Amino acid sequence: MVRKPTRKAAAKPPDIRTVAASAKVSIATVSRTINGSPLVSDKLKKRVWQAIRQLNYFPNTHARTLVSGRSRLFGIIVENITNPFFPELIQSFEEIAVAHGYEILVSSSNSDPNVLTTCVRRMLERKVEGVAVMTFGEEETVLDQLMNRDVPIVLAEFSLDDPKASTILLDYATGIYEAVQYLAKLGHTKIGFLAGPHTLHSAITRENDFKAALRSLGLPIQKKWIIECDHTLKGGVAGFNKLRTLDVQPTAVVCSNDMTAIGVFRGAHNEGLRVPQDLSVIGLDDIDFAEFTLPPLTTIRLSRTDLARAAFEALRQQAEDPHNPKMQREFLVSTSLVVRGSTAAPPASENPKN
Amino acid sequence: MVRKPTRKAAAKPPDIRTVAASAKVSIATVSRTINGSPLVSDKLKKRVWQAIRQLNYFPNTHARTLVSGRSRLFGIIVENITNPFFPELIQSFEEIAVAHGYEILVSSSNSDPNVLTTCVRRMLERKVEGVAVMTFGEEETVLDQLMNRDVPIVLAEFSLDDPKASTILLDYATGIYEAVQYLAKLGHTKIGFLAGPHTLHSAITRENDFKAALRSLGLPIQKKWIIECDHTLKGGVAGFNKLRTLDVQPTAVVCSNDMTAIGVFRGAHNEGLRVPQDLSVIGLDDIDFAEFTLPPLTTIRLSRTDLARAAFEALRQQAEDPHNPKMQREFLVSTSLVVRGSTAAPPASENPKN
DNA sequence: GTGAAAGCGCTAACAA
DNA sequence: TTGTTAGCGCTTTCAC
Numbered sequence: 152m153v154r155k156p157t158r159k160a161a162a163k164p165p166d167i168r169t170v171a172a173s174a175k176v177s178i179a180t181v182s183r184t185i186n187g188s189p190l191v192s193d194k195l196k197k198r199v200w201q202a203i204r205q206l207n208y209f210p211n212t213h214a215r216t217l218v219s220g221r222s223r224l225f226g227i228i229v230e231n232i233t234n235p236f237f238p239e240l241i242q243s244f245e246e247i248a249v250a251h252g253y254e255i256l257v258s259s260s261n262s263d264p265n266v267l268t269t270c271v272r273r274m275l276e277r278k279v280e281g282v283a284v285m286t287f288g289e290e291e292t293v294l295d296q297l298m299n300r301d302v303p304i305v306l307a308e309f310s311l312d313d314p315k316a317s318t319i320l321l322d323y324a325t326g327i328y329e330a331v332q333y334l335a336k337l338g339h340t341k342i343g344f345l346a347g348p349h350t351l352h353s354a355i356t357r358e359n360d361f362k363a364a365l366r367s368l369g370l371p372i373q374k375k376w377i378i379e380c381d382h383t384l385k386g387g388v389a390g391f392n393k394l395r396t397l398d399v400q401p402t403a404v405v406c407s408n409d410m411t412a413i414g415v416f417r418g419a420h421n422e423g424l425r426v427p428q429d430l431s432v433i434g435l436d437d438i439d440f441a442e443f444t445l446p447p448l449t450t451i452r453l454s455r456t457d458l459a460r461a462a463f464e465a466l467r468q469q470a471e472d473p474h475n476p477k478m479q480r481e482f483l484v485s486t487s488l489v490v491r492g493s494t495a496a497p498p499a500s501e502n503p504k505n
Numbered sequence: 506m507v508r509k510p511t512r513k514a515a516a517k518p519p520d521i522r523t524v525a526a527s528a529k530v531s532i533a534t535v536s537r538t539i540n541g542s543p544l545v546s547d548k549l550k551k552r553v554w555q556a557i558r559q560l561n562y563f564p565n566t567h568a569r570t571l572v573s574g575r576s577r578l579f580g581i582i583v584e585n586i587t588n589p590f591f592p593e594l595i596q597s598f599e600e601i602a603v604a605h606g607y608e609i610l611v612s613s614s615n616s617d618p619n620v621l622t623t624c625v626r627r628m629l630e631r632k633v634e635g636v637a638v639m640t641f642g643e644e645e646t647v648l649d650q651l652m653n654r655d656v657p658i659v660l661a662e663f664s665l666d667d668p669k670a671s672t673i674l675l676d677y678a679t680g681i682y683e684a685v686q687y688l689a690k691l692g693h694t695k696i697g698f699l700a701g702p703h704t705l706h707s708a709i710t711r712e713n714d715f716k717a718a719l720r721s722l723g724l725p726i727q728k729k730w731i732i733e734c735d736h737t738l739k740g741g742v743a744g745f746n747k748l749r750t751l752d753v754q755p756t757a758v759v760c761s762n763d764m765t766a767i768g769v770f771r772g773a774h775n776e777g778l779r780v781p782q783d784l785s786v787i788g789l790d791d792i793d794f795a796e797f798t799l800p801p802l803t804t805i806r807l808s809r810t811d812l813a814r815a816a817f818e819a820l821r822q823q824a825e826d827p828h829n830p831k832m833q834r835e836f837l838v839s840t841s842l843v844v845r846g847s848t849a850a851p852p853a854s855e856n857p858k859n
Numbered sequence: 860g861t862g863a864a865a866g867c868g869c870t871a872a873c874a875a
Numbered sequence: 876t877t878g879t880t881a882g883c884g885c886t887t888t889c890a891c
Contacts, residue, residue, distance in 0.1 A: 164654060166884055177862045182886060190860060207653065212630045213567040213576070214884035217867045222567070233793060238592045242613060254627060257611050259596060273608060276566045299561065300518060384797045417797050439587060443738045443771050445799050520868055531878045536870060544876060568868035571883045 174202035226274035226282040232259035243459030281466035288352025303469030317465035326451035326486030331364035343376035343401035387414015402497035403431035427495035446492030528556035580628035580636040586613035597813030635820035642706025657823030671819035680805035680840030685718035697730035697755035741768015756851035757785035781849035800846030
C-alpha cells in the first residue's frame with residue numbers, strides 16, 4: 152500500500168470507512184469505539200484509536216444526527232446581543248454546554264417578532280434539542296412554533312403548562328426591595344423608576360416589584376415618576392430628560408436595567424446634575440461595566456452564571472431524561488443589591504419630611 | 506382521509522415523503538420545489554407548497570447537508586465576547602449571513618489556545634463552509650487545523666499564502682495618525698500609549714502605527730510612556746497606574762482599544778485627575794458605549810459593519826465560487842478619528858516647548 | 860465481541 | 876416535466 156501524498160489526502164476528509172479499513176475492522180466497531188461502547192475488545196479499541204489519530208478523523212455530526220435523532224444542539228435566543236448583559240449570559244451558557252458536549256446556536260431577536268419567528272424556524276431546521284428563550288417577555292410569538300414541534304424550551308419568568316416547558320423564576324422583588332429600602336434609609340422619599348418597555352413582561356414585573364417595595368416601606372407612589380424607557384443607553388437619557396420636565400422631581404431613581412442607568416448618568420451630566428450628590432441612581436443587572444462607570448454604579452445584581460446554569464440544566468434534563476417524573480421544572484434565580492458609588496443621601500435642600 | 510388529532514401529529518415531524526404523499530407527487534418533485542428548480546410545473550408547484558404549508562413542513566438541514574455536501578454554515582471565532590466590540594461584530598455578521606441564507610456558529614476563544622482548538626474542531630465536525638477568525642492575531646494555533654481540512658478562512662490583518670485564505674487588512678495607521686496629529690495640534694507633546702497584549706499581532710501593529718505617527722510628526726517616542734495592557738477595563742486602570750509612577754508623565758494617552766481607555770477614566774478619577782483637563786484620552790474601536798462615557802470618549806472608529814461585511818463576503822465567495830480566478834482575496838477596512846469630549850489642550854502648567 | 864446490512868431525510872443522476 | 880433510485884456518513888439492530 153502506497154500512502155497518498157498529504158496534498159491529496161486533504162481533498163476528502165477521512166470517513167468511518169477509511170478508519171475501518173486502516174484499522175482492519177468493520178465500521179460498526181469504529182462506531183462503537185468512538186461512542187465508548189463497552190462491547191469492544193481492548194485490542195481492537197487500541198487499533199481503532201490509533202487509526203483515528205493517524206488519519207486525524209472525526210465523525211460527521213450531520214450523519215450522526217440524522218441517524219441517531221440527537222443533534223446535541225441547544226438554541227439560545229436573547230433579546231439584544233448589544234446589551235452587555237446578554238453576551239455575558241451567552242458566554243456562560245456556551246461554556247457549560249460545551250463542557251457537557253453540546254453545541255449552541257445563538258440568535259438575537261432585537262425585539263422583532265418576525266426576526267424571532269425566523270430564528271426559531273432556523274433552529275428547528277437544525278433540529279435543536281431545546282431552546283432557551285431569554286427574551287424576558289416577548290415569547291408569545293415563538294411558543295406555538297416551538298410547542299408544536301415538541302421541542303423542550305426554558306423560559307425566563309414565564310410559566311407554561313406544558314410537559315416540555317421549564318421556567319426560570321427571577322426573584323426581582325428581593326433585590327428591588329433592598330434597593331428601595333437602602334434609598335429610604337439614606338433619607339430619600341421621592342424615588343422614581345425608569346421602566347423597561349411595556350412589551351416586556353419582565354419590565355412590567357420589575358415595575359410592579361418597585362411599586363410594591365415603595366408601598367411596603369410606606370413611601371408615596373408618584374405615577375409621574377415612573378417613566379417607560381427601552382432598556383438602552385439612549386432611552387435612559389430620554390427618560391431622565393422627561394423626569395426633568397416635572398415640577399417636583401425625585402431625588403433618586405431606580406432603573407429597570409444598567410443600560411438605562413448609565414444613560415441617566417449622561418442625562419444628569421448634561422444638565423449639570425451630579426451623581427450621587429444631586430441624584431442617586433440604581434441600576435439592575437450588574438453588567439461588567441457597572442463597576443467601571445463614573446461613579447461606579449450601585450445596582451441590583453442578576454447573576455448571568457446562575458441564569459445560564461439553570462437554563463442549561465433545564466434543557467439537559469428535558470433532552471436526556473424527558474420522562475423522568477421528578478424532573479425539575481422550575482428554577483429560581485435571585486437578585487441582590489450591590490452598593491457602589493452612585494447612591495448617597497438626598498441634597499440638603501430637600502426636606503425629608505416632604 | 507381522517508386527519509390525525511394535533512397531539513398525534515406532533516409526535517413525528519413531517520418529512521419529505523409525507524409532503525409528497527399529501528401532494529400526490531414524488532419526493533423528487535417536492536425537493537425540486539423547495540429548492541426552486543425551474544423544472545416543476547406551476548400546477549404541481551402549487552400543490553406542493555400547499556401541502557408544505559398545511560403540514561407545516563420544513564426540510565431537515567442535516568439530511569440536506571449530508572447529501573449535498575453544503576452546510577450553509579459559517580463559523581466566527583472572536584477573541585472575547587465580553588468586549589462589546591465583538592457582540593457588535595457578531596450581530597452584523599449574523600444579520601448579513603441570515604439574509605443570505607447562512608447560519609452562523611459563534612465561538613469565543615478567550616485568548617486560550619486550547620479553547621481555540623476545540624472551537625475549530627467543533628466547527629469542523631459541523632462541516633462549516635468557512636471560518637472567520639476574528640481573534641486579531643492569535644490564529645497560529647488554528648491555521649493548520651483549518652488548512653488541513655481545506656476549509657476557507659478569512660483572517661483579520663494576517664495574510665496567508667493559501668488559495669483558501671482571505672485577508673482583511675485593517676488600516677489602523679490612518680486613524681492613529683489622525684489621533685496623534687489631533688493631539689499635537691491641541692498642543693500635546695508628551696503622548697503615551699497603552700498597548701494591547703503583545704501576544705496579539707493587532708496590538709503590536711497598533712503600537713507600531715502609533716510610534717510611526719509620533720515619528721512623522723516629529724514628536725519624541727518615550728519607551729516609558731508605552732505600556733502593555735490587556736485590552737480590558739481592569740487592564741486600563743492598571744496601565745494608567747503604571748504611568749503615574751513615572752517622573753515625567755504624558756499629558757495625553759492613546760489606548761489600543763476603548764475598554765482600556767474607559768479603564769483609564771477610572772484610574773484618572775481615582776487619582777483626582779480630570780479628563781480631559783488634566784489628561785486627554787483617546788480610545789480605539791468606537792464601541793456603542795463610547796458615546797455614553799463621562800466624558801464621551803474621543804476614539805478611533807473601526808467599523809464593525811465594514812468588518813463583518815468583508816468577512817462574510819470573503820467566505821461567501823470561497824464557498825460559492827471557489828475557483829473563480831478573480832475572486833477578491835484582500836479586503837480593506839479603514840479607521841478614522843471621532844472627536845468627542847475626552848481630549849483637550851494640555852494643562853496650562855505644561856510648557857509646550859518642553 | 861464482531862460484522863453485515865438496514866435505514867435516518869434528503870439531493871442529484873438517470874430514466875421515462 | 877416527472878419519477879425512480881442510489882447514496883451522503885453514520886448508528887443500530889440483528890445475526891454470527
